[in-house]
Amino acid sequence: xxxxxxxxxxxxxxxxxxxxxxxxxxxxxxxxxxxxxxxxxxxxxxxxxxxxxxxxxxxxxxxxxxxxxxxxxxxxxxxxxxxxxxxxxxxxxxxxxxxxxxxxxxxxxxxxxxxxxxxxxxxxxxxxxxxxxxxxxxxxxxxxxxxxxxxxxxxxxxxxxxxxxxxxxxxxxxxxxxxxxxxxxxxxxxxxxxxxxxxxxxxxxxxxxxxxxxxxxxxxxxxxxxxxxxxxxxxxxxxxxxxxxxxxxxxxxxxxxxxxxxxxxxxxxxxxxxxxxxxxxxxxxxxxxxxxxxxxxxxxxxxxxxxxxx
Amino acid sequence: xxxxxxxxxxxxxxxxxxxxxxxxxxxxxxxxxxxxxxxxxxxxxxxxxxxxxxxxxxxxxxxxxxxxxxxxxxxxxxxxxxxxxxxxxxxxxxxxxxxxxxxxxxxxxxxxxxxxxxxxxxxxxxxxxxxxxxxxxxxxxxxxxxxxxxxxxxxxxxxxxxxxxxxxxxxxxxxxxxxxxxxxxxxxxxxxxxxxxxxxxxxxxxxxxxxxxxxxxxxxxxxxxxxxxxxxxxxxxxxxxxxxxxxxxxxxxxxxxxxxxxxxxxxxxxxxxxxxxxxxxxxxxxxxx
Numbered sequence: 001x002x003x004x005x006x007x008x009x010x011x012x013x014x015x016x017x018x019x020x021x022x023x024x025x026x027x028x029x030x031x032x033x034x035x036x037x038x039x040x041x042x043x044x045x046x047x048x049x050x051x052x053x054x055x056x057x058x059x060x061x062x063x064x065x066x067x068x069x070x071x072x073x074x075x076x077x078x079x080x081x082x083x084x085x086x087x088x089x090x091x092x093x094x095x096x097x098x099x100x101x102x103x104x105x106x107x108x109x110x111x112x113x114x115x116x117x118x119x120x121x122x123x124x125x126x127x128x129x130x131x132x133x134x135x136x137x138x139x140x141x142x143x144x145x146x147x148x149x150x151x152x153x154x155x156x157x158x159x160x161x162x163x164x165x166x167x168x169x170x171x172x173x174x175x176x177x178x179x180x181x182x183x184x185x186x187x188x189x190x191x192x193x194x195x196x197x198x199x200x201x202x203x204x205x206x207x208x209x210x211x212x213x214x215x216x217x218x219x220x221x222x223x224x225x226x227x228x229x230x231x232x233x234x235x236x237x238x239x240x241x242x243x244x245x246x247x248x249x250x251x252x253x254x255x256x257x258x259x260x261x262x263x264x265x266x267x268x269x270x271x272x273x274x275x276x277x278x279x280x281x282x283x284x285x286x287x288x289x290x291x292x293x294x295x296x297x298x299x300x301x302x303x304x305x306x307x308x309x310x
Numbered sequence: 311x312x313x314x315x316x317x318x319x320x321x322x323x324x325x326x327x328x329x330x331x332x333x334x335x336x337x338x339x340x341x342x343x344x345x346x347x348x349x350x351x352x353x354x355x356x357x358x359x360x361x362x363x364x365x366x367x368x369x370x371x372x373x374x375x376x377x378x379x380x381x382x383x384x385x386x387x388x389x390x391x392x393x394x395x396x397x398x399x400x401x402x403x404x405x406x407x408x409x410x411x412x413x414x415x416x417x418x419x420x421x422x423x424x425x426x427x428x429x430x431x432x433x434x435x436x437x438x439x440x441x442x443x444x445x446x447x448x449x450x451x452x453x454x455x456x457x458x459x460x461x462x463x464x465x466x467x468x469x470x471x472x473x474x475x476x477x478x479x480x481x482x483x484x485x486x487x488x489x490x491x492x493x494x495x496x497x498x499x500x501x502x503x504x505x506x507x508x509x510x511x512x513x514x515x516x517x518x519x520x521x522x523x524x525x526x527x528x529x530x531x532x533x534x535x536x537x538x539x540x541x542x543x544x545x546x547x548x549x550x551x552x553x554x555x556x557x558x559x560x561x562x563x564x565x566x567x568x569x570x571x572x573x574x575x576x577x578x579x580x581x582x583x584x585x586x587x588x589x590x591x592x593x594x595x596x597x598x599x
Contacts, residue, residue, distance in 0.1 A: 054445040
């Protein structure tokens with residue numbers, strides 16, 4: 001095991017970019033370009049047809065009045081203006097923000113703690129713990145959500161039976177519902193960060209750590225001064241993917257609360273779906289989708305900025 | 311004097327943090343957490359074998375005392391085999407197509423210098439940061455109005471293949487191929503296709519393994535896409551069917567747990583069997599390129 005990690009570490013600097021243009025004849029550049037696009041073609045067809053094109057359609061529809069009977073006309077910025085006055089969107093925006101602000105830091109900090117506790121373990125317990133924390137991710141959001149629905153059931157749920165609260169509806173209460181959504185989201189979110197942190201911590205330059213220890217650095221100093229900077233890019237990646245996942249948390253809400261009670265668990269993502277398929281207002285749904293994409297882009301850019309200035 | 315140094319050294323080892331007290335504390339917490347994370351899965355599997363009386367008991371039943379198959383029999387009175395087949399077909403087809411297209415594209419991005427390379431790579435990175443679910447609604451319009459494949463399994467498969475994460479991952483792996491080897495193949499007179507098939511492919515095999523398992527698991531669990539695309543009952547996937555059954559008969563937890571077990575267990579087995587590839591792939595995808 002130690003050998004393989006050493007090998008991985010030794011291989012790392014070997015990543016090579018393609019040869020530079022200099023030293024390549026014009027004919028060769030042309031030939032390389034032609035072959036590159038031939039190799040890229042199958043992938044590009046799918047990418048353009050099923051990612052780029054729908055993005056444009058999304059933006060286009062957001063400027064349309066598009067109800068049950070199809071497109072009724074150009075709406076200009078009406079859908080976007082409506083959004084600023086829509087109390088459901090306000091509630092959804094605040095809830096989404098709450099989910100992101102609570103889930104992202106706790107997922108990141110918690111997965112860092114678990115990883116630092118397990119990465120030095122023997123390979124067997126390490127794989128065991130990594131696997132256990134990843135299981136809710138692989139089991140799938142639907143399976144996990146339906147079992148939680150049973151666990152939280154007012155009468156037949158194990159939670160109330162054990163705590164003696166039989167009859168209390170955690171998901172039907174506007175104060176508690178969102179916290180259970182966040183808790184379940186948390187359990188399905190930490191698997192990937194743990195895998196990433198365990199790999200990153202295993203790749204920390206051991207000679208620096210040893211040098212610091214010889215100089216009498218404490219464990220905490222070694223962590224913050226030596227390891228933390230080296231796992232910064234992993235942290236950044238984890239922040240970005242956890243943020244995107246939290247913004248897009250959908251199955252949980254659709255299967256547990258449908259945004260209720262009284263919009264207490266409404267999120268931007270769920271409102272996109274609800275507006276499109278229950279209210280049949282596709283123009284407005286796409287406008288909310290565009291705004292969601294912009295909000296996520298801003299969050300990701302902010303995280304990159306913050307991590308860079310560190 | 312000597313007592314003083316002794317105190318100092320002791321304190322510094324304590325601060326180094328390897329105190330056994332902390333270690334025991336950490337392991338206890340980890341084990342408790344592991345139990346908490348395993349519980350939902352345990353509850354699904356045991357619940358699927360419980361009798362209706364045990365399911366609807368108002369006192370905790372921790373283990374099925376009279377294990378029964380009635381939940382599974384009820385599940386298979388629905389077209390559950392069809393649903394299972396649908397989700398396996400969707401995940402497998404998406405896996406094969408993604409690996410094929412992404413291996414070719416990732417190699418080109420990593421090892422060819424061509425006009426438009428930088429722009430293309432930037433577009434791919436930006437697309438990956440965009441929320442996938444936002445484009446699902448316009449995607450349905452596209453499937454209905456342009457391709458006329460709405461409510462077919464392909465409406466779930468094709469968009470999954472278009473998602474550029476695979477290209478990104480394969481580019482990361484392809485960059486580890488030394489340029490000299492490709493150069494040597496060219497000097498030996500191997501054409502582009504032969505170089506790819508005989509030199510590149512064998513070298514990025516672990517990467518393809520990682521991408522395959524990653525795509526399979528993610529496609530299996532992409533509930534939102536399945537929900538929007540598949541409407542008729544014989545096109546449902548198992549996860550989608552459980553979600554829909556839960557909506558219809560929300561109190562028959564035995565039946566729903568049987569469905570959840572059937573949906574979760576195969577994928578958990580696949581994950582445990584290929585865990586090494588999987589974790590390697592996740593870690594590789596995160597490395598900035």
